Amino acid sequence: MPTCELGAVSGRFGLPRELRVGQTLGHYRLVEQISTGGMGVVYRAHDEHLDREVAVKVLASASVNDAAACRRFQNEALILSKLNHPNIISIYDFDAQDGIDFLVMEYVPGQTLSARLERGPLTQDEVLHIGRQIAASVKEAHDHGIIHRDLKPQNVLLTPKGQVKVADFGLAKLASPVIDPAATTNVSRDLGLIGTLPYMPPEQLRGKPTDFRSDIYSAGAVLYELATGRRAFPETLGPRLIDSILHEVPHPPSSLTRWVSAAFETIVLKCLEKEPERRYQSSAELGVDLQHLSTSTASLPTEIENDAKSKAKVCAEILAQKYMFVNNATSDSTCRVRSII
Ligand SMILES: Nc1ncnc2c1ncn2[C@@H]1O[C@H](COP(=O)(O)OP(=O)(O)OP(=O)(O)O)[C@@H](O)[C@H]1O
Ligand SMILES: [Mg+2]
Numbered sequence: 523m524p525t526c527e528l529g530a531v532s533g534r535f536g537l538p539r540e541l542r543v544g545q546t547l548g549h550y551r552l553v554e555q556i557s558t559g560g561m562g563v564v565y566r567a568h569d570e571h572l573d574r575e576v577a578v579k580v581l582a583s584a585s586v587n588d589a590a591a592c593r594r595f596q597n598e599a600l601i602l603s604k605l606n607h608p609n610i611i612s613i614y615d616f617d618a619q620d621g622i623d624f625l626v627m628e629y630v631p632g633q634t635l636s637a638r639l640e641r642g643p644l645t646q647d648e649v650l651h652i653g654r655q656i657a658a659s660v661k662e663a664h665d666h667g668i669i670h671r672d673l674k675p676q677n678v679l680l681t682p683k684g685q686v687k688v689a690d691f692g693l694a695k696l697a698s699p700v701i702d703p704a705a706t707t708n709v710s711r712d713l714g715l716i717g718t719l720p721y722m723p724p725e726q727l728r729g730k731p732t733d734f735r736s737d738i739y740s741a742g743a744v745l746y747e748l749a750t751g752r753r754a755f756p757e758t759l760g761p762r763l764i765d766s767i768l769h770e771v772p773h774p775p776s777s778l779t780r781w782v783s784a785a786f787e788t789i790v791l792k793c794l795e796k797e798p799e800r801r802y803q804s805s806a807e808l809g810v811d812l813q814h815l816s817t818s819t820a821s822l823p824t825e826i827e828n829d830a831k832s833k834a835k836v837c838a839e840i841l842a843q844k845y846m847f848v849n850n851a852t853s854d855s856t857c858r859v860r861s862i863i
Contacts, residue, residue, distance in 0.1 A: 742793020
């Protein structure tokens with residue numbers, strides 16, 4: 523059983539034990555290091571018993587003597603074990619070997635949303651498809667009384683088939699539903715800054731209680747970035763960033779991206795409202811609005827299609843005029859050329 527004892531990973535001589543690709547933890551052989559996150563190191567690994575790929579997360583050596591990081595790691599395993607949803611990473615195991623605690627999860631091929639964003643903003647279809655899945659994953663967590671508290675593009679994985687998998691529940695916590703007045707008492711003890719600044723809701727920066735609507739804010743910040751390719755609050759200096767999250771209104775996404783409709787903008791800006799009372803009051807509501815928008819835009823031609831059609835029309839008109847000029851054709855032939863469009 524994982525112990526999370528301080529110093530356990532350091533071994534007898536107080537030196538961090540290095541993990542190497544090729545070695546095994548339990549019956550999981552480490553194949554490749556995927557990332558060094560803030561708290562953990564994640565490996566792609568092979569489950570030697572079930573002959574399948576898995577992801578193994580261990581605490582980063584800088585965190586092994588950090589009691590809070592250790593608790594978050596255990597917390598992540600316990601929270602993940604309560605959730606079972608196609609848009610949330612599944613946990614397979616939580617174990618320890620030689621004092622090294624490790625968490626085994628399904629391996630998700632693909633990329634994080636932050637990696638995807640390096641290629642620029644996404645299309646409307648992509649954003650709505652991803653947004654609906656994020657809303658569904660958050661709803662699953664909220665239905666179990668769990669707030670993620672660290673939704674951001676680095677913590678959302680996207681498979682090659684377009685399936686979203688929300689990861690990193692290390693900062694997640696149990697809370698009571700918003701409508702339960704006890705919730706306020708519960709979460710009001712949480713006055714520390716937990717999460718990632720650019721995606722952190724104003725109430726958290728003010729040291730006020732966080733609840734499910736904090737995740738809705740962060741989901742809105744992710745949607746904003748997917749649609750525009752830039753953060754809702756792009757300041758990079760901490761104090762300025764905090765100031766703009768607290769006091770400024772984000773640039774309307776439609777001023778940055780042509781496809782953004784009034785309906786989409788309303789959804790995103792509602793998520794990003796400063797006061798939780800003015801946001802969606804549940805992830806279910808957000809999911810419904812994203813679903814409605816997807817359905818209503820599915821039948822409309824996309825901007826690219828419209829653009830291609832208008833270009834094709836201009837070409838055909840030029841062709842038609844040329845045809846008439848060269849062949850002294852009748853208006854009938856013009857109509858025939860036009861009818862191909
Ligand atoms: N199950 C998985 N399958 C594939 N890749 C994963 C998986 N889990 C995590 N990763 C990769 O590892 C990275 C770090 O994972 P995670 O966010 O859980 O660690 P972390 O140390 O808590 O990160 P941070 O503190 O920086 O947010 C992710 O951004 C992703 O690239
Ligand atoms: Mg992370």
